[in-house]
Amino acid sequence: MSKGVNLKELSQRLNLSQTTVSRALNGYPEVSAETRKRVAEMAEKLGYAPNSQARRLATGRSMAIGHVIPRSIHEMMNPIFLEFIAGAGETYSRHGYDMIISVVEDDHEEDAYRQIASRKKADGVIIHGPANDERRHKLLQELNLPFVVHGRIPGAEEETSWIDMNNRRAFERATNLLLDLGHTRIALLNGLEHMDFARRRRRGFEDALQARGLTPDAALMRSSDMTEPYGCDNAMELLKSDDPPTAFLVSSMISAIGVARAIGQCGLKTGKDVSIITHDDALSFLPNSGEVPIFTCTRSSVRYAGEKAAELLLDMITIPTSSPKSLHLDAELILGQSTGPAPSR
Amino acid sequence: MSKGVNLKELSQRLNLSQTTVSRALNGYPEVSAETRKRVAEMAEKLGYAPNSQARRLATGRSMAIGHVIPRSIHEMMNPIFLEFIAGAGETYSRHGYDMIISVVEDDHEEDAYRQIASRKKADGVIIHGPANDERRHKLLQELNLPFVVHGRIPGAEEETSWIDMNNRRAFERATNLLLDLGHTRIALLNGLEHMDFARRRRRGFEDALQARGLTPDAALMRSSDMTEPYGCDNAMELLKSDDPPTAFLVSSMISAIGVARAIGQCGLKTGKDVSIITHDDALSFLPNSGEVPIFTCTRSSVRYAGEKAAELLLDMITIPTSSPKSLHLDAELILGQSTGPAPSR
DNA sequence: ACGGACATCCAAACCGCTTTGGATTTCGTC
DNA sequence: GACGAAATCCAAAGCGGTTTGGATGTCCGT
Numbered sequence: 001m002s003k004g005v006n007l008k009e010l011s012q013r014l015n016l017s018q019t020t021v022s023r024a025l026n027g028y029p030e031v032s033a034e035t036r037k038r039v040a041e042m043a044e045k046l047g048y049a050p051n052s053q054a055r056r057l058a059t060g061r062s063m064a065i066g067h068v069i070p071r072s073i074h075e076m077m078n079p080i081f082l083e084f085i086a087g088a089g090e091t092y093s094r095h096g097y098d099m100i101i102s103v104v105e106d107d108h109e110e111d112a113y114r115q116i117a118s119r120k121k122a123d124g125v126i127i128h129g130p131a132n133d134e135r136r137h138k139l140l141q142e143l144n145l146p147f148v149v150h151g152r153i154p155g156a157e158e159e160t161s162w163i164d165m166n167n168r169r170a171f172e173r174a175t176n177l178l179l180d181l182g183h184t185r186i187a188l189l190n191g192l193e194h195m196d197f198a199r200r201r202r203r204g205f206e207d208a209l210q211a212r213g214l215t216p217d218a219a220l221m222r223s224s225d226m227t228e229p230y231g232c233d234n235a236m237e238l239l240k241s242d243d244p245p246t247a248f249l250v251s252s253m254i255s256a257i258g259v260a261r262a263i264g265q266c267g268l269k270t271g272k273d274v275s276i277i278t279h280d281d282a283l284s285f286l287p288n289s290g291e292v293p294i295f296t297c298t299r300s301s302v303r304y305a306g307e308k309a310a311e312l313l314l315d316m317i318t319i320p321t322s323s324p325k326s327l328h329l330d331a332e333l334i335l336g337q338s339t340g341p342a343p344s345r
Numbered sequence: 346m347s348k349g350v351n352l353k354e355l356s357q358r359l360n361l362s363q364t365t366v367s368r369a370l371n372g373y374p375e376v377s378a379e380t381r382k383r384v385a386e387m388a389e390k391l392g393y394a395p396n397s398q399a400r401r402l403a404t405g406r407s408m409a410i411g412h413v414i415p416r417s418i419h420e421m422m423n424p425i426f427l428e429f430i431a432g433a434g435e436t437y438s439r440h441g442y443d444m445i446i447s448v449v450e451d452d453h454e455e456d457a458y459r460q461i462a463s464r465k466k467a468d469g470v471i472i473h474g475p476a477n478d479e480r481r482h483k484l485l486q487e488l489n490l491p492f493v494v495h496g497r498i499p500g501a502e503e504e505t506s507w508i509d510m511n512n513r514r515a516f517e518r519a520t521n522l523l524l525d526l527g528h529t530r531i532a533l534l535n536g537l538e539h540m541d542f543a544r545r546r547r548r549g550f551e552d553a554l555q556a557r558g559l560t561p562d563a564a565l566m567r568s569s570d571m572t573e574p575y576g577c578d579n580a581m582e583l584l585k586s587d588d589p590p591t592a593f594l595v596s597s598m599i600s601a602i603g604v605a606r607a608i609g610q611c612g613l614k615t616g617k618d619v620s621i622i623t624h625d626d627a628l629s630f631l632p633n634s635g636e637v638p639i640f641t642c643t644r645s646s647v648r649y650a651g652e653k654a655a656e657l658l659l660d661m662i663t664i665p666t667s668s669p670k671s672l673h674l675d676a677e678l679i680l681g682q683s684t685g686p687a688p689s690r
Numbered sequence: 691a692c693g694g695a696c697a698t699c700c701a702a703a704c705c706g707c708t709t710t711g712g713a714t715t716t717c718g719t720c
Numbered sequence: 721g722a723c724g725a726a727a728t729c730c731a732a733a734g735c736g737g738t739t740t741g742g743a744t745g746t747c748c749g750t
Contacts, residue, residue, distance in 0.1 A: 007707060017729065018706090019729075030728065032729090047463065049463035052465060052466050053398050053401040053465060054707040057396070057402050058707045058708040058735055062397075069431075078431075078629055079424045082427035086416075086423075089448030090416075093448060098445045100446075101434060103431055103438060115394065119394045120398060228630075229632060257573070257602055257606075261606075283423070287572055351737085363736090364699075364738085367739085375698065380699085396736050400736080402736080403736080404738065692749105693749100693750095694749095696746080699743085702741095702742105703738105704737100704738085705739105708733105708734085710732090710734090711730105713731095716726080717725085717727090
């Protein structure tokens with residue numbers, strides 16, 4: 001419990017060299033069992049803990065993973081981002097790694113990565129929210145900084161490690177469900193489509209429609225930040241149009257809540273007059289569970305994705321020669337209260 | 346742009362000692378202007394950046410702030426926590442500090458702090474979500490680790506630095522507004538009351554009632570995690586009771602959305618049949634703005650709180666002798682669409 | 691011409707750990 | 721009883737910076 005003993009003092013107290021003490025504590029074999037025990041006990045007694053800066057300097061590994069989050073990203077991805085972080089964070093601490101997060105102005109993002117590399121702040125990073133014209137992976141390859149992508153970088157799927165859910169498939173299945181229920185005018189409230197995940201979701205939506213001989217109607221497709229008012233305002237506008245949709249496919253629970261609000265304000269009933277399927281990232285503060293979940297949804301835990309992403313990255317770091325590994329998660333399609341057969345008009 | 350020059354190489358290229366180069370780059374006076382310029386240019390050219398581990402070891406300052414977040418906390422405080430983090434993060438990076446976040450199992454929280462202190466992982470920490478029986482500050486004082494509290498620790502207001510909003514006053518004002526509108530049966534959907542902030546909010550609520558001669562009705566007061574279903578379920582139950590409330594005072598936008606949903610499901614109209622006032626933490630993904638905000642609310646930006654908390658902490662670290670400083674923020678009371686006069690029955 | 695005040699710069703110690711390259715002891719074997 | 725292998729342990733050299741305690745040179749007043 002006493003504070004601030006360093007290796008030198010500890011070794012003096014034991015009449016041993018720093019070498020031996022260090023080895024004893026780090027589990028190297030060239031130390032007798034008896035000595036190891038003595039060392040461990042004294043270390044415990046004196047409350048010794050190695051100074052992490054010194055250890056990092058000596059080993060050349062920073063034992064930290066960086067997450068660079070530009071303002072703009074976290075403005076829109078806010079809750080999802082944290083959930084991911086929480087998952088990753090658990091993996092890190094289980095492996096003795098620190099998580100360092102840099103919130104930077106949008107135009108300083110590249111700088112942030114360069115600093116992490118040149119100042120040796122982290123042994124690897126995670127790329128969040130890849131865009132269609134993604135370039136961060138180029139920079140990181142050039143900087144020789146290991147990374148894992150949360151999502152996929154179009155055109156770089158083979159050369160990078162990533163973890164992603166099957167966005168296209170999930171939205172295709174969701175759309176099919178709505179079609180099976182008899183809906184033909186389906187609105188898509190998507191996330192920002194300069195992001196890869198949103199692009200894929202739209203593709204799934206369109207593919208499903210076309211497979212049944214339907215033509216996607218541009219007037220029914222919206223794309224924006226996934227806030228609550230976004231869902232409400234757009235749903236409101238669409239519901240009041242001449243030929244309103246009977247179902248909504250929504251990219252986020254938060255917006256879906258907005259859609260539900262709009263439906264209510266129009267005097268309609270969700271799941272009866274109008275159906276909603278939303279993607280559910282399984283955010284802890286927005287549980288959509290219970291016997292019958294409020295929303296019919298495609299669900300994939302972003303927290304789990306965080307855990308796995310971290311594991312992938314730590315693997316890459318410990319075995320630097322390994323080739324890129326990726327994980328493709330499938331979303332579940334879960335039936336809730338927000339869907340029903342299309343109303344016959 | 347070339348990678349990986351260290352101080353030694355840089356100084357050799359310049360025919361200068363490491364001392365001089367170090368001093369030149371760190372702005373010490375005992376270097377001629379001309380030399381300083383030469384050094385700066387060469388450093389730029391070779392892409393020199395000091396290894397942060399080495400610098401930290403040499404200076405004895407880790408240039409990092411720690412945030413320990415136990416699973417339980419972030420389960421419930423999720424989005425609010427991130428918004429705070431985002432604010433703090435900006436301040437940190439502006440001052441050259443790193444932010445390190447440890448996600449730990451609940452029963453390892455103390456361990457996490459001890460490690461931060463003994464291994465010198467951070468120069469200070471921020472305490473999130475102080476409880477009524479808070480003890481973390483004791484530990485940190487004992488460990489001699491500077492800290493700032495987000496919220497207040499009952500009984501330790503004088504001896505600690507903290508930043509908090511005026512929870513009591515905010516809820517008192519909100520309650521008064523409802524009373525002024527003629528509501529007398531007001532329900533309180535509060536956060537977990539083992540947390541200090543929730544306790545204060547309840548006090549504000551009760552004080553306002555009692556000041557008008559009303560007795561708080563325990564049946565109308567709930568306390569839980571502030572999820573959406575929590576708001577919906579409790580509102581539903583209360584609305585269906587014999588003597589239902591005509592107004593709700595809610596501790597979080599997320600739960601308030603649930604309350605609105607319940608009101609809709611009961612065939613009632615928010616702001617007309619039933620009023621809602623919620624606290625609004627100004628979360629970026631839940632904007633409650635527009636010409637007339639959806640919810641009447643008490644608003645206080647947690648992000649701003651994060652920025653300020655970080656500033657307080659960095660001040661404490663750079664001037665270790667300074668006495669505790671604190672910041673008391675006032676929430677705005679903002680009129681939205683969710684309140685109206687109590688319906689005459 | 692001399693001594694002190696500045697202005698510049700440097701060699702070396704230090705931060706606290708890991709790790710290399712032995713040194714010493716112990717032990718089984720022939 | 722000598723010898724090589726195995727088991728233990730250690731002194732010292734890094735890791736890449738910062739900082740202390742001078743050394744050297746220049747300028748000025750007297």
